[in-house]
Structure formats: structure tokens, C-alpha cells
Amino acid sequence: MPQQFIETQYFTFAQAPNELVLKSGIKLGPVTLAYETYGLLNADKSNAILIFHALTGDAHAAGWHKESKTAGWWDPMIGPGKAFDTDKYFIICANVLGGCKGSTGPSSINPVTGNPYGLSFPVITIEDMVVSQKYLIDHLGIKKLLAVSGGSMGGLMALEWSVRFPDSIQSAILIATNYKHTAQQIALHEVARQAIMSDPNWNKGDYYGKELPAQGMAVSRMIGHITYMSERSMEEKFGRKLQDKEKVGYDFSQDFEVESYLRYRGASFVQRFDANSYLYLSKALDYFDLSEGTDLVGAFKGIQTKFLIITFTSDWLYPSYQSKDIVRAMKSNDLDVSFIEIDTSYGHDSFLVEIEGQSKLVSHFLNNVVRK
Amino acid sequence: MRSDHKYILQMIDPNSHVLDLGCGDGELLSMLMKQKNCRAAGIEIDEKEIYKCVERGVSVSHGDIDSGLADYSDKRFDYVILNESLQEVMNPDKVIAEALRVGKKVIVGIPNFCNLNARLQIFFLGRVPVTEGLPYKWYNTPNLRFLSIKDFRDFCLDRSITIEKECALNAKGEIIFAHNLFSDIAIFLISKASVK
Numbered sequence: 233m234p235q236q237f238i239e240t241q242y243f244t245f246a247q248a249p250n251e252l253v254l255k256s257g258i259k260l261g262p263v264t265l266a267y268e269t270y271g272l273l274n275a276d277k278s279n280a281i282l283i284f285h286a287l288t289g290d291a292h293a294a295g296w297h298k299e300s301k302t303a304g305w306w307d308p309m310i311g312p313g314k315a316f317d318t319d320k321y322f323i324i325c326a327n328v329l330g331g332c333k334g335s336t337g338p339s340s341i342n343p344v345t346g347n348p349y350g351l352s353f354p355v356i357t358i359e360d361m362v363v364s365q366k367y368l369i370d371h372l373g374i375k376k377l378l379a380v381s382g383g384s385m386g387g388l389m390a391l392e393w394s395v396r397f398p399d400s401i402q403s404a405i406l407i408a409t410n411y412k413h414t415a416q417q418i419a420l421h422e423v424a425r426q427a428i429m430s431d432p433n434w435n436k437g438d439y440y441g442k443e444l445p446a447q448g449m450a451v452s453r454m455i456g457h458i459t460y461m462s463e464r465s466m467e468e469k470f471g472r473k474l475q476d477k478e479k480v481g482y483d484f485s486q487d488f489e490v491e492s493y494l495r496y497r498g499a500s501f502v503q504r505f506d507a508n509s510y511l512y513l514s515k516a517l518d519y520f521d522l523s524e525g526t527d528l529v530g531a532f533k534g535i536q537t538k539f540l541i542i543t544f545t546s547d548w549l550y551p552s553y554q555s556k557d558i559v560r561a562m563k564s565n566d567l568d569v570s571f572i573e574i575d576t577s578y579g580h581d582s583f584l585v586e587i588e589g590q591s592k593l594v595s596h597f598l599n600n601v602v603r604k
Numbered sequence: 605m606r607s608d609h610k611y612i613l614q615m616i617d618p619n620s621h622v623l624d625l626g627c628g629d630g631e632l633l634s635m636l637m638k639q640k641n642c643r644a645a646g647i648e649i650d651e652k653e654i655y656k657c658v659e660r661g662v663s664v665s666h667g668d669i670d671s672g673l674a675d676y677s678d679k680r681f682d683y684v685i686l687n688e689s690l691q692e693v694m695n696p697d698k699v700i701a702e703a704l705r706v707g708k709k710v711i712v713g714i715p716n717f718c719n720l721n722a723r724l725q726i727f728f729l730g731r732v733p734v735t736e737g738l739p740y741k742w743y744n745t746p747n748l749r750f751l752s753i754k755d756f757r758d759f760c761l762d763r764s765i766t767i768e769k770e771c772a773l774n775a776k777g778e779i780i781f782a783h784n785l786f787s788d789i790a791i792f793l794i795s796k797a798s799v800k
Binding site for chain 1: 645651654655657658659661663664665666667674675676677680
């Protein structure tokens with residue numbers, strides 16, 4: 233079958249007076265979610281899987297857009313014959329609320345003022361992102377998802393979905409994730425936020441149509457990239473190799489390849505992401521705590537979902553022990569959970585690049601969910 | 605079917621809730637699910653085996669048995685299986701005690717270090733024995749503990765653990781007479797009245 237181009241679709245809801253009530257109590261509406269689908273929804277709508285993207289991801293999880301030169305962010309995992317097999321399953325991925333890739337976020341136009349929201353956009357939470365996507369699933373007429381899945385922030389969303397809407401899913405696959413941000417995770421985000429907010433061009437979030445806070449964005453992205461790799465993967469990829477020179481320069485120009493890589497990543501980030509969205513989404517991650525007001529064991533009471541939890545040995549941003557806490561709490565509730573820690577050097581990025589092991593696990597796990 | 609699996613299968617009542625410590629590729633648990641309609645979960649330390657468990661549809665946790673079973677409340681399982689894994693743990697005493705805490709009954713399968721073959725190898729060859737049940741050399745064995753059927757009986761007696769069944773096997777099948785002398789492996793069904 234010839235490759236078909238993927239088109240992003242849009243769903244708008246929460247029109248006044250039925251705005252979305254956020255966790256903070258603030259009302260937001262209308263809300264638009266950009267989403268993509270891959271594969272075909274079957275007649276009884278029982279083969280749908282909802283994928284959640286990570287912090288700077290988007291709805292374009294797989295396949296190719298007509299105009300773009302890159303495949304979706306999880307293309308090696310989603311497609312015909314792949315782990316999330318589009319010959320069997322109907323895959324949905326939406327840009328999160330607060331994002332900047334087509335869904336309503338701080339860079340969207342506030343219908344009241346006619347200007348971008350900027351910092352007048354309400355603070356959103358992981359819970360709000362999940363609730364907004366439930367509207368999308370209802371809109372698509374899907375009563376029960378075969379699975380929800382995601383890595384990193386996407387894993388937090390899948391976890392939140394599984395406790396908030398347990399009857400709407402059969403299974404959940406959580407990858408390289410956590411149930412609450414630790415002090416170190418919050419601290420790393422805060423450095424990234426301060427980098428953006430200390431850029432004069434950020435201008436308290438009011439930079440639309442003006443000079444972008446490019447330097448702040450670049451620094452925040454550099455920090456991000458360091459946390460997504462491991463010491464070993466950086467050593468293997470860069471070592472002390474020099475960039476375009478034979479000897480170090482004894483000046484503050486670019487010497488090492490790793491410097492050049494981070495600068496390139498930093499510089500390209502400002503082109504593809506909105507600084508305010510980064511602030512809002514990173515804050516949403518920091519606010520998340522599934523054990524808030526209860527304990528983790530209590531959070532999973534009464535759930536029947538089948539879980540697969542995957543971590544990576546070299547992931548120091550979301551270390552395995554945090555997922556093991558989730559597994560432990562699930563076992564205390566007698567939940568059907570499988571857990572694996574994949575041995576790899578790719579760090580937190582493993583969920584995007586360590587395809588072979590994940591593919592086997594996900595495809596077999598889903599086969600068994602269907603069989604049940 | 606592996607003969608040890610056959611005898612373990614016979615020991616387990618249908619519709620039971622079973623935990624297998626060191627479940628390997630999940631073959632035994634998969635049979636328990638299919639043939640005896642059991643609810644099954646496993647713990648396994650080898651990453652490669654986890655993939656096979658997931659493929660079979662066996663729920664498995666990647667981890668080591670020594671780090672404990674604190675996740676589970678008392679008498680949660682009808683059976684806890686420790687087949688060919690007890691001799692590889694750091695702290696067998698603690699593992700057995702934990703297995704008996706979370707399981708109403710525990711099935712323990714051990715290689716018999718003191719069968720006739722092993723005894724002859726030590727006596728006549730003067731070397732550490734290599735047998736059906738213990739097929740490794742001293743330098744590549746995963747086993748940390750070497751015990752016989754009698755050693756395990758003593759262990760249970762000292763701890764007021766009841767041996768409900770004892771099944772001794774060699775390559776030909778079940779041994780009826782002189783278990784400790786003729787068997788390669790033995791499978792015990794044990795239990796302990798909970799201490800209040």
C-alpha cells in the first residue's frame with residue numbers, strides 16, 4: 233500500500249457557557265485540540281489506543297506530513313507491523329492543552345482580547361491535559377480505549393488517565409515516567425524556566441510579534457538535552473572530540489563537539505517551540521503528584537486496568553526506582569502489572585530510540601490485552 | 605513438559621492465585637493459567653526472560669527475590685513457587701520466611717547436592733560433582749547454596765515449617781525409595797501456621 237500523508241485534525245469544544253473548568257477552578261474556553269490518527273477505527277470502536285507525547289512533542293506521532301521532511305516523533309513505534317500496529321489498531325495522538333502545536337495554549341489568540349494569551353493563559357495541570365483529551369475521545373465516540381500510553385510527560389498523563397478514567401481503558405503502558413516530580417526534577421525545570429524568564433526579550437511573556445527570547449530558550453533546551461542523555465551516551469557520542477578544529481582554541485569560542493551539539497539544539501528549539509508553552513508545561517509537570525491527598529497505594533484503589541511499566545537503566549531524569557514505587561503500590565492493590573527495566577545507555581531519551589525491546593514488549597502486551 | 609513442572613502442576617489446586625519467584629521465561633505460570641485457570645504473577649531478574657514472559661501473557665516484575673516481597677500483604681497468594689531459584693539467593697532463610705508470609709503454601713524445588721552420583725564423584729574423583737541437577741563447574745555455577753534433601757528437611761524442622769509433600773525426581777521420573785541418595789532434584793510443598 234502506498235504511504236499516505238497524515239493530516240492534523242482539530243477539535244474545538246468548551247464553548248461558553250460550558251467552558252473547561254481547570255483544576256485551579258479557572259474556566260477556559262473555547263479549547264481546541266490538534267490531533268492525528270493512524271489506522272482505522274473498527275466497527276465496535278474497540279481498537280483505539282491513545283498516545284500521549286512528552287514535554288516538547290506534538291500530535292504528529294507517526295507517518296509523514298505532505299510538507300514535512302521528518303517523520304512523526306514515535307514513527308519507529310507506530311505504523312503497519314510496528315509495536316502500535318496500525319493494521320490492527322486505531323492510534324490517536326493529540327497535542328496537549330497548553331502546547332504550541334495547534335492546541336490551545338499561551339500562544340493562542342484569546343478570543344476576548346484578540347491578542348495572544350501570553351501570561352494571561354491560566355496555569356494548567358497534567359489533570360487538565362488529561363481531562364481535555366477525554367473530551368476528544370468522547371467526541372470520537374470511543375467508550376473504551378484498548379490502551380493509553382506515553383513516555384516521560386506522556387507517561388504521567390497515561391498514569392493520570394488510568395486513575396481518573398479507569399473504566400475508559402483496558403490497559404496502560406507507562407514508559408520512563410514517575411508519579412510525582414522530585415526536588416531534583418523540579419530544580420532542573422526551574423533552571424530552564426529561569427533561563428527563559430531572565431531573557432529580556434521574554435518581556436513577561438509578551439513577545440509575540442516581537443523579538444523572541446531566543447537566548448533563554450536555547451539555554452533551557454541545552455539543560456533539557458543534558459538531562460535526556462546519560463553520561464555514558466554523551467561520552468560515546470561526543471567524548472572530548474573537537475568541532476572543526478585540530479586543537480583547542482584557548483578562548484571561549486566553540487571547542488568541543490558536545491558544545492556545538494548543545495548550541496545547535498538550543499538554537500533550533502526557538503524555531504519550533506513557544507517559550508511560554510515551555511514554562512506552562514514544565515510547571516504542569518512539577519505540580520503533578522498522584523499521591524496528593526492520599527498515598528500512592530490509595531490512588532490505585534478499585535482499578536482493574538492491566539499495566540505495563542518500562543524503565544531504562546541509564547535514565548537519571550526519571551530513574552527506575554520511581555516507577556518501582558508505582559509497581560509496588562499497584563501490587564499492593566492486587567493489580568495486574570508487568571515491569572521491566574531495559575538495560576541501555578541512552579538515558580531518558582531511550583523511550584524514543586531504544587525501539588527493539590520496547591517494540592517486542594508493547595506488541596506482545598497489546599496482543600494479550602486483545603486476547604483477554 | 606519438564607518433569608519438575610509436571611509435579612508442581614499436580615500440587616496446585618485449580619483457580620489458585622500463584623506467585624513464582626524466579627519464574628524464568630514464564631512457562632510454568634503460563635501452564636498454570638491455561639490448564640488450571642490460575643491467576644499468576646512472576647518475579648524474574650534476567651531481562652531476556654521478561655520479554656518471553658510478556659509474550660506469553662504472564663505478568664512479571666523485573667527484580668531480584670532477595671530484595672523482598674514487601675509489596676505483598678500476608679497470605680495474599682495460595683501458592684508461592686521457588687523452583688530452582690532458592691539455591692541462587694543471597695539470603696534463603698529470609699526468602700523462605702517471606703514466601704511463607706505472603707503464600708498460604710510454598711513450593712520449593714531444589715537440586716540435590718548429595719545424590720549417589722555426586723557422592724561417588726567426590727569420593728572417587730576427588731572433585732566437586734557435576735550432575736543432572738547441578739550441571740555447572742565450580743567457576744560458572746549461578747548457585748550460591750549447596751544443599752541436600754536432608755538439609756532442607758532439617759531446615760524446615762528447625763523453623764517449625766511443615767512439609768506437606770515431598771517429591772524426589774531424577775531423569776527417569778519419580779523416586780520412591782531413598783530420596784536423598786537417588787534423586788537429582790526434589791520438590792517440597794511446605795506451609796507454616798502463621799505466628800500471631
